[in-house]
Amino acid sequence: MKRREFIEKTAAGSALLGLGVSLSSFGTSKTKHLTILHTNDVHSYIDPFPADHPRNANMGGVARRAALIETVRKENPNVLLLDAGDIFQGTPYFNYYGGELEFKLMSMMQYDASAIGNHDFDNGIDGLRAQLPHAKFDFLCANYDFKNTVMDGFVKPFKVFNKDGIKVGVFGLGIELAGLVDKNLSKETVYNDPLEIAQDMVRILKKEQKCDLVICLSHLGYKYRDEPNKISDIKLAELTQDIDLIIGGHTHTFLDKPTVVKNKAGQDVLVNQVGCYGINLGRIDFYFDNDKAKAIDGKTIIV
Amino acid sequence: MVNLKKYNDFLKLFVIFLTLNSIASCSNQQYYVTKIEGKKVPINNTNSQVAAIENFVAPYREHINKDLDNVLAICPETLDKSTGKWQTKIGNLMADVTLQYGTKAFQLRDKKSIDICLLNSGGIRSILPKGNVTARTAFEIMPFENSLVVIALKGEQIIEMVNFFIAEKKPHPLAGITFTIDKNKLAKNIVIQGKPIQNDAIYYVGTNDYLANGGDNMNFFKKGIQKFDLEYKLRNILIDYFKDVETIAVPNDVRITEE
Numbered sequence: 001m002k003r004r005e006f007i008e009k010t011a012a013g014s015a016l017l018g019l020g021v022s023l024s025s026f027g028t029s030k031t032k033h034l035t036i037l038h039t040n041d042v043h044s045y046i047d048p049f050p051a052d053h054p055r056n057a058n059m060g061g062v063a064r065r066a067a068l069i070e071t072v073r074k075e076n077p078n079v080l081l082l083d084a085g086d087i088f089q090g091t092p093y094f095n096y097y098g099g100e101l102e103f104k105l106m107s108m109m110q111y112d113a114s115a116i117g118n119h120d121f122d123n124g125i126d127g128l129r130a131q132l133p134h135a136k137f138d139f140l141c142a143n144y145d146f147k148n149t150v151m152d153g154f155v156k157p158f159k160v161f162n163k164d165g166i167k168v169g170v171f172g173l174g175i176e177l178a179g180l181v182d183k184n185l186s187k188e189t190v191y192n193d194p195l196e197i198a199q200d201m202v203r204i205l206k207k208e209q210k211c212d213l214v215i216c217l218s219h220l221g222y223k224y225r226d227e228p229n230k231i232s233d234i235k236l237a238e239l240t241q242d243i244d245l246i247i248g249g250h251t252h253t254f255l256d257k258p259t260v261v262k263n264k265a266g267q268d269v270l271v272n273q274v275g276c277y278g279i280n281l282g283r284i285d286f287y288f289d290n291d292k293a294k295a296i297d298g299k300t301i302i303v
Numbered sequence: 304m305v306n307l308k309k310y311n312d313f314l315k316l317f318v319i320f321l322t323l324n325s326i327a328s329c330s331n332q333q334y335y336v337t338k339i340e341g342k343k344v345p346i347n348n349t350n351s352q353v354a355a356i357e358n359f360v361a362p363y364r365e366h367i368n369k370d371l372d373n374v375l376a377i378c379p380e381t382l383d384k385s386t387g388k389w390q391t392k393i394g395n396l397m398a399d400v401t402l403q404y405g406t407k408a409f410q411l412r413d414k415k416s417i418d419i420c421l422l423n424s425g426g427i428r429s430i431l432p433k434g435n436v437t438a439r440t441a442f443e444i445m446p447f448e449n450s451l452v453v454i455a456l457k458g459e460q461i462i463e464m465v466n467f468f469i470a471e472k473k474p475h476p477l478a479g480i481t482f483t484i485d486k487n488k489l490a491k492n493i494v495i496q497g498k499p500i501q502n503d504a505i506y507y508v509g510t511n512d513y514l515a516n517g518g519d520n521m522n523f524f525k526k527g528i529q530k531f532d533l534e535y536k537l538r539n540i541l542i543d544y545f546k547d548v549e550t551i552a553v554p555n556d557v558r559i560t561e562e
Contacts, residue, residue: 031337032334046360046364047360047364048347048348058347058348059345059346059347060346060347061346061350061352062356062360063352063353063354063356063357063360064346064347064348064350064351064352065346065350066352066353066355066356067350067351067352067353068344068346068350070353089448092367092371092439092442093363093367095442095448096363096366096367096370097363101360101363104359105356105359105360108355108356108359109356122448165332165334166334182512184532210333212333212334212335212336213336244336254343255343256343257341257342257343258341270339270341272341274343278346279345279346280343280344280345280346281343281344281346282341282343282344283341283342283343283344284339284340284341284342285338285339285340285341286336286338286339287336287337287338287339287340288334288335288336288337289334289335289337290332290333290334290335291335292333292335294335294337295335295336295337299335299336299337299338299339300337300338300339301338301339301341302338302339302340302341303339303340303341303342
């Protein structure tokens with residue numbers, strides 16, 4: 001006899017015994033809904049683009065993004081709000097306030113976590129450290145070793161979020177700094193191989209932490225056509241397993257919909273990136289069931 | 304199937320055990336993904352705004368606008384980097400100002416002067432329009448955070464630099480040096496700070512950190528024998544100049560002569 005059926009049948013007995021605890025919910029299949037919202041490469045764009053802008057007229061704007069996020073939260077309070085890095089640099093807001101306003105606004109919108117982008121070092125690692133008191137969200141990066149820098153102790157490799165009983169493991173990855181970030185800015189930050197680190201993270205999150213969902217928050221870049229060996233989100237998806245979603249940044253790639261990639265175990269991984277400057281918000285809805293059979297029967301991906 | 308009547312007492316205990324066990328394992332219950340939906344949600348003027356956010360940003364925006372739109376100087380004519388084969392007025396203005404203000408900083412730090420300034424044409428991102436000049440103008444011309452670097456180059460590398468200039472055929476901003484391009488596209492009469500070039504002499508060349516690291520293939524900068532990071536942003540040099548003058552001094556002198 002299957003355990004699930006057995007629990008169902010003894011549940012009635014349990015109620016009769018007057019324990020006052022209903023077990024019925026354990027027998028029937030329970031569904032849950034998690035909404036992931038994400039941005040990347042917002043680059044200090046706080047105001048919408050002006051109406052006469054040649055490319056992005058009337059697009060973006062933090063106050064509008066906040067309204068959109070509020071609407072989604074009303075629809076489903078189970079939201080995880082993430083950013084894939086390069087919060088800094090691009091408008092005078094950064095030059096004047098060094099990222100203070102960006103962090104304060106993200107905190108007001110209740111961002112849960114962010115990756116670290118190369119431009120987040122633009123005022124030096126000390127400049128980034130100085131703005132941290134304004135951020136009420138976590139910075140996640142598993143492959144930068146900040147041990148000998150002022151950022152030591154302020155960046156986590158991963159965080160496990162419990163969203164209505166769903167365990168969501170999120171880990172961060174940063175791009176190679178050499179050639180991209182002046183050593184005077186990143187100082188003693190050590191870059192480690194993202195692929196190896198990702199494999200460690202997945203083992204911890206899936207096997208040890210027993211997460212229901214594993215998300216990689218990456219600033220590696222979507223894909224490098226001219227440099228096929230360079231690690232990117234697409235390559236990372238193909239070369240690993242047990243990552244459900246990669247939220248990317250850096251390449252300012254405007255994807256109309258998430259890319260579905262087969263990982264090394266033949267399972268589907270979603271890779272998404274929504275351009276830059278806060279012009280779009282990425283939205284991915286995950287529906288869960290505690291009945292494994294329903295998942296094995298085949299999950300539906302609608303993109 | 305378990306016989307309920309026969310094992311009643313045992314069953315009671317078992318159900319209690321099971322109940323507690325189930326409650327304990329409830330928090331560790333696994334969930335499996337059954338459906339995923341993904342989409343891009345555009346943010347545009349059809350979205351409403353959160354007033355609290357807008358009100359929070361307003362004082363920051365006002366402060367920046369006030370500062371950026373404050374008139375610092377007047378420009379007598381529009382300077383555009385697209386007008387000029389070997390040189391442009393806007394480029395030479397930027398090189399002149401960088402050399403002049405960079406030398407002030409270099410004197411304070413190292414008691415040295417900049418002999419030559421070479422920047423890149425691609426680094427000029429906007430025109431300098433006729434009329435009021437503000438800090439916003441400087442941000443538009445120079446949105447990047449590049450800072451001034453001085454590289455000590457030998458005369459030989461200066462010749463390499465001049466040859467690069469001729470081969471590139473781009474009006475890169477240039478100050479402190481003049482030369483002539485002869486009919487065979489070779490450089491002659493190279494004069495630095497009013498004196499003919501000497502192969503063994505050391506010249507201090509001011510440029511931006513991007514070019515100093517070999518950007519735009521200016522590899523001669525990598526052969527420098529000494530490098531000084533002045534930690535002075537090129538945009539701030541421009542703003543400091545705008546603050547100091549009433550009218551922009553448009554350079555009209557010929558620095559590169561073609562035979």
